[in-house]
Amino acid sequence: MFDEKDLVLEAKHVTRRFPTNDGRLLTACNDVNLKMYKGKTLGLVGESGCGKSTFMRFLVWLDTPTEGEIIFHGKDITKLKGKELWETRQHIQMVFQDPSTSFNPKMIIRDIICEPLMNFGRIKASEKDAKARELLELVDLPGEFADRYPHNMSGGQRQRVAIARAIALEPEIIVMDEATSALDVSVQKTIIELITRLQREKNITIGFIAHNLGLIQSFAHQVAVMYLGNIIEVMPGEGLAEKCVHPYSRALLDAVFDTKMDFSKPIELIKGEAPSPLDVPVGCPFQDRCPQCMDICRREKPKLISLEPDHEVACHLFTKGEKQT
Amino acid sequence: MALLEIKNVDISYGKRVTVKNVSLDLNAGEICSIVGESGSGKTTVIRAVLGLIAGGGKVTAGDIIYEGRSLLKLSQAEWRDLRGHDISMIFQDSGAMMNQTRLIGNSYVEYIRTHENISKKEAWDKGVAMLQRMRLPDCDRIMNSYPFQLSGGQRQRVGIAMGMTYQPRLLLADEPTSALDVTTQAQIVRQFMDLRDEYGTSIIIVTHDLGVASYMGDKIVVMRNGEIVDQGDRDHMLNHSQNDYTNMLLDAVPSLGGRRYV
Numbered sequence: 001m002f003d004e005k006d007l008v009l010e011a012k013h014v015t016r017r018f019p020t021n022d023g024r025l026l027t028a029c030n031d032v033n034l035k036m037y038k039g040k041t042l043g044l045v046g047e048s049g050c051g052k053s054t055f056m057r058f059l060v061w062l063d064t065p066t067e068g069e070i071i072f073h074g075k076d077i078t079k080l081k082g083k084e085l086w087e088t089r090q091h092i093q094m095v096f097q098d099p100s101t102s103f104n105p106k107m108i109i110r111d112i113i114c115e116p117l118m119n120f121g122r123i124k125a126s127e128k129d130a131k132a133r134e135l136l137e138l139v140d141l142p143g144e145f146a147d148r149y150p151h152n153m154s155g156g157q158r159q160r161v162a163i164a165r166a167i168a169l170e171p172e173i174i175v176m177d178e179a180t181s182a183l184d185v186s187v188q189k190t191i192i193e194l195i196t197r198l199q200r201e202k203n204i205t206i207g208f209i210a211h212n213l214g215l216i217q218s219f220a221h222q223v224a225v226m227y228l229g230n231i232i233e234v235m236p237g238e239g240l241a242e243k244c245v246h247p248y249s250r251a252l253l254d255a256v257f258d259t260k261m262d263f264s265k266p267i268e269l270i271k272g273e274a275p276s277p278l279d280v281p282v283g284c285p286f287q288d289r290c291p292q293c294m295d296i297c298r299r300e301k302p303k304l305i306s307l308e309p310d311h312e313v314a315c316h317l318f319t320k321g322e323k324q325t
Numbered sequence: 326m327a328l329l330e331i332k333n334v335d336i337s338y339g340k341r342v343t344v345k346n347v348s349l350d351l352n353a354g355e356i357c358s359i360v361g362e363s364g365s366g367k368t369t370v371i372r373a374v375l376g377l378i379a380g381g382g383k384v385t386a387g388d389i390i391y392e393g394r395s396l397l398k399l400s401q402a403e404w405r406d407l408r409g410h411d412i413s414m415i416f417q418d419s420g421a422m423m424n425q426t427r428l429i430g431n432s433y434v435e436y437i438r439t440h441e442n443i444s445k446k447e448a449w450d451k452g453v454a455m456l457q458r459m460r461l462p463d464c465d466r467i468m469n470s471y472p473f474q475l476s477g478g479q480r481q482r483v484g485i486a487m488g489m490t491y492q493p494r495l496l497l498a499d500e501p502t503s504a505l506d507v508t509t510q511a512q513i514v515r516q517f518m519d520l521r522d523e524y525g526t527s528i529i530i531v532t533h534d535l536g537v538a539s540y541m542g543d544k545i546v547v548m549r550n551g552e553i554v555d556q557g558d559r560d561h562m563l564n565h566s567q568n569d570y571t572n573m574l575l576d577a578v579p580s581l582g583g584r585r586y587v
Contacts, residue, residue: 041587047506048477155363184362184533189577196586211506214536215579219586241581255511257536259563259578266518267511267540272462273478 002222002310006038008172008205009059014068016054026277028054029065030229033304036173039203043220043237045213045252047274051229052209056175059207060094061085072173090120093166097178099158103150109136109161110146116169135164139194156187160194167198175207180215192219213249214256217241222310225249228277228285231304234312245307246315247290284316292317326393328353328527329374329495334387336369336378336551342385344369344551353494354525356517358542360535360574366551367531371497374529375414376404391495410440413493417500419484420472429475429483430468436487455486459516478509485513489520496520498530502537514541535578539563547571 016029028051036042044052057063058070058078069076072088080088093116096102103112110132117123123131133143139160150158159179166174176195180188196219199206210216216223220237225248233246241253254268270289281287284297294316302314329351336344344366351357359367372378374389376396389396391412399407416422423432430449437448449468456464459482472480481501488496498517502510514537520526532538538545539559546556547570555568566572 047508185535186362186574186577189579192586199587212579213507214581217581218579218584221587237587238585252507253581255507256581257511257514257534257540258580259535259539259575260580261536261540263540263559267515269512269515270508273476273509 002035002037002040006040007035008038008072009036010034010071011055011058012069012071014055014058014065014070016051016058016063017066020278024278027229027280028277032068032226032229032231034224034231034234036205036207037222038172038205039199040221041199041206041208041219041237043208043210043216043223044226045210045216045223046226047211049274049277050226051277052226053177055226056094056177056207056209059092059173059175061089090116090169091171092173092175093169093171095159095162095166095174095176095179098182099155099162100150100182102162103158105150107149108146109148109150109153112150112161113146113165113168116165120169122169131168135168136161138167138198139164154187155183156191159183159187159191163191163194163198167202167204170202171204173205173207175209177209178211179208181210181212188215195219212256213240213252214258225252228274228280230285230314232286232314234304234310236310243311245318246313247292247317248286251289284314327351328355328392329529330388330390331370331374332388332390334370334373334389335385336366336373336382337385338380338382342551343382344373346387347548347551347553348387349546349553349556351495351527351529353527354521356521356528356530356541356543357546358538358544359529359531359546359548360533360538361548362533364550365548367548368499369551370548371414371499371529371531374495374497375408375412377414405439409436409488409493410491411493412495412497413488413491414497414499415481415484415488415501418477418480418504419487420475420477420480422484423472425472427471428468429470429472433468433483433487437490440491451490452486455490456483459483459486459489461486477505478512481505481509481513482516485516485520489524489526492524492526494527496526496528498528500532501530503532503534510537517541535574547574 011032011034014029014032018026020026032055046052058065064078070078113132113135114128132146136143136145141160180191217237217240223235223237224231225233227248233249235243251270272289283299284302287293287297296316302316304312304314306312327350331349334347335342347370361367373384384397433452434445434448437451453464461467461482502513530541542559544558545562547554549570555571
């Protein structure tokens, strides 16, 4: 399904530790290895605090990893500096979660959308009006919106503007951090339709962060599940409901409320909440909440192993099976 | 007789009528979900039941009847007895409704002592017992914490514990799970269902998530632009509704193994 020559970005052994006030270390991302392919969507799923945003922020230089490298077109982008960094920035853009706080409230939409273009000298000031209209129409908004302020628009419209700003530079990668979770369900659907249409037209690679596995499986080509800073399962988005095997991924799936579910059955729960990333237990990070926890899970941390092409899982339930065969 | 009857209610801010002709009946032990997009007036309706419409809004027509008496004519003293005792409300972020500079325990004790003439020690123990019933771990530590020290799910459980202290006949929940992770959301939803089964509490839940609304609600009310556009029991709404707007909302819920966009 994924062709190595379409590889756009590769994260190798990325680790990020934050020092805390009392001298301990918080590991937000632990040895993360992920690949992003041309024109495909990578969905990153997990509960709050699992490190999914921390990882995606490396791609847009809002943070740098403590260890590891992120290869983009043969170069480690975490080491870039000066002019080279500035030039690479135009290839990777971001859409934030809350569209009401990701704009300067004093700028009109035309200036907001054209700011990245002006910054890289792609257009002249006289061309701004035409370009802003063109971009607004691309995200299905009327061109007259160019004269509005962000507060004159609804949340869904603002998120469309954020997407217009992100695609203005025609980047290769767009990172979307929970880009639909502040929106109504009906608006969410239209935004997903917009994103997938733009992806088809412009062949953009998307990194999408979400906490809802039900949402992400509807449009991601590749889904990675994170728990306490570790990638615990990577699988194709298609047929995800049948394919995913890690107990935590199954729990995330069971927690999705669906209008077509069986209402007579009580919803399945995993107990408790994720422990603090400051005291990650020895062994499998999911051990305390796992319904199938075994002795080995308390001693040894499971490694990611390949179940089938494009499907990897980190769980002792499956490591054992591999040894037998 | 229905526990709560909302009869042809209009709610206005100044001269602008924002909620028009809303009628709703709720029986004891029944759960009603109100769904709609933001700005459809769903929160305003349940705030009106508790007499807490924000920003100077007023009920200008119709009547709200709880156990046979009109809620619109209550005096302040009667409201104080009713609120938090017979009718409770749970907000989207229970941490934000508490005083940020006071320990949760102190807020809780004060709340209990407005409704009951007991000592601070007894009130504290009652609070701890309630938190335990919500399956919160380490309840003494939680009572000694500030709201910002707890996770979103824990805060929400504290809010539900507070709301349930006097086993109200009617619980109003305003987007109680929208700010939470899916796993925590499932736990909280389950807890709401248990409350109904154990105490026979009637619940009105306001949400924009059709999945949660249909899992919880015996009946579902769809609101749009301040009016009820469609209502009925769950089976009717999910499978047989003729209303285009209802079906559009249903279609927008991402469904497992459902439509894929790529």
